[in-house]
Amino acid sequence: MADKAVTLDELRQRIDTIDSELLRLISERAGCAQQVAEVKMAAGDVGEDGQVQFYRPEREAQVLRRIMADNPGPLKGEEMARLFREIMSACLALEQPIRLAYLGPEGTFTQQAALKHFGDSAVTKPMAAIDEVFREVEAGAVQYGVVPVENSTEGVINHTLDSFMGSQLKISGEVVLRIHHHLLVGPNTRREKISRIYSHAQSLAQCRKWLDAHFPHAERIAVSSNAEAARQVRTEWHSAAIAGDMAAKLYELEKVEEKIEDSPDNSTRFLIIGDSSVPASGDDKTSIVVAMRNQPGALHDLLAPFHRHQIDLTRVETRPSRSGAWNYVFFIDFRGHRDDPLITETLEELRQCAADVKVLGSYPVGVL
Ligand SMILES: O=C(O)C(=O)C[C@]1(C(=O)O)C=C[C@@H](O)C=C1
Numbered sequence: 001m002a003d004k005a006v007t008l009d010e011l012r013q014r015i016d017t018i019d020s021e022l023l024r025l026i027s028e029r030a031g032c033a034q035q036v037a038e039v040k041m042a043a044g045d046v047g048e049d050g051q052v053q054f055y056r057p058e059r060e061a062q063v064l065r066r067i068m069a070d071n072p073g074p075l076k077g078e079e080m081a082r083l084f085r086e087i088m089s090a091c092l093a094l095e096q097p098i099r100l101a102y103l104g105p106e107g108t109f110t111q112q113a114a115l116k117h118f119g120d121s122a123v124t125k126p127m128a129a130i131d132e133v134f135r136e137v138e139a140g141a142v143q144y145g146v147v148p149v150e151n152s153t154e155g156v157i158n159h160t161l162d163s164f165m166g167s168q169l170k171i172s173g174e175v176v177l178r179i180h181h182h183l184l185v186g187p188n189t190r191r192e193k194i195s196r197i198y199s200h201a202q203s204l205a206q207c208r209k210w211l212d213a214h215f216p217h218a219e220r221i222a223v224s225s226n227a228e229a230a231r232q233v234r235t236e237w238h239s240a241a242i243a244g245d246m247a248a249k250l251y252e253l254e255k256v257e258e259k260i261e262d263s264p265d266n267s268t269r270f271l272i273i274g275d276s277s278v279p280a281s282g283d284d285k286t287s288i289v290v291a292m293r294n295q296p297g298a299l300h301d302l303l304a305p306f307h308r309h310q311i312d313l314t315r316v317e318t319r320p321s322r323s324g325a326w327n328y329v330f331f332i333d334f335r336g337h338r339d340d341p342l343i344t345e346t347l348e349e350l351r352q353c354a355a356d357v358k359v360l361g362s363y364p365v366g367v368l
Pocket of ligand 1: 033036037054055056057059060063087088089091092095
C-alpha cells in the first residue's frame, strides 16, 4: 500500500515550525551584528574618512559568495543570495543605516542597482546628474554614491569616467544589472494611439530595432532619464515611455510590451564610490587611470607590464585628458587587488613608463 499522502495542513504546520526557527536564527544573527558594532566602536576601527567602518564591502562579498557556494537548493544560488542580501542589509541598518546618493530621479535603473547592491534598508537620495552624485559623497552628505559606468550595447558612460579625473573618491564596489526595457503607457492610452515615445537616449538606442519594427512612425523623444519619461507619459494619452520595472511601478504604468531591448543580454555596470579603500575579499578587481607621455609605442608600454605578469584586463577605455588637445588617459580595469604582490609589482613597472598612475580602487567582483 502507498504511503499516506502528506496533507496541506501538515505541510503548513511544518512551514510554521521552520518559520519560527528562522525567526529565532535571524534575530540571533541581528544580535550578533549589534555586538559587531560595539566591537568596531571599541576598537576605533575607522577608515580614511575618520568614521567607524560599519559597512564592510569585502566581508559582504565573502558572505554572499559562501551562501551561493553552499546553497543546497532547490532555490537558486542567486535567489538565496538575494535573501541573505536583505538580511545583511537589515543587520547593517542596526549598526548604522547606510546613506547613498544615486543618479536619479526615483525609479531609474541606478536606483535599482543601488538597492540590489546594498539591500532595501539603505537610505537613498536621488541626484540630478552624475557629477552631483560625486559632489554629494565628497561633501560627506552621504557615505556612498552609485553611478552607471558602462552598458553592454551602448558602451562607456563618459560622464562617469570624466568625473573620476577631478575627484579623490575611490571605487568600493561594482554591480551589474540586467536591463529589461518595457513599453509603458498611462491609464488612458491605447496602443494604436501611440505617436510619441519618450526615453533616455541610451534606452532608445538599445531598443532601436524593436521600435523600427513596431513603431516606425512614432516620434522618439530623448529625455533626461527613463524615470522622467515614465513620469511624463502618465498624463499624455498619445505617448508611451521606455523604462524599467521600478519606473513602471512608481508611476503605475501599464506594460504594453515587455523586454523590448534588442540585445537579450543587455546589461549595465554600475560603480559604488566612496571615501575608503576596501581590503581584499579574495576575488577582486582594480580600476586605474593612467596618463601616458605622447610618444610612439605608448600603448604598447602601457600594456606590457600586464602581459608580463599575466594579469587579466577586463576593460581598457581611452578618454581625452583635460590637460590639453591630443593628450589621452586610459581607464583600465583588471583582476586582482592592489595589495596582491603581483599587482603591486605591475603597478610599479607601469609607473616607470607612465606620466601618471592613479588607482581608483580595488573592490570585490560583483556577486549578485
Ligand atoms: O562583519 C561585519 O563587519 C558586520 O558588520 C556584519 C555584517 C553582516 O551582517 O554580516 C553587516 C554589515 C557589514 O557590511 C558586513 C557584515
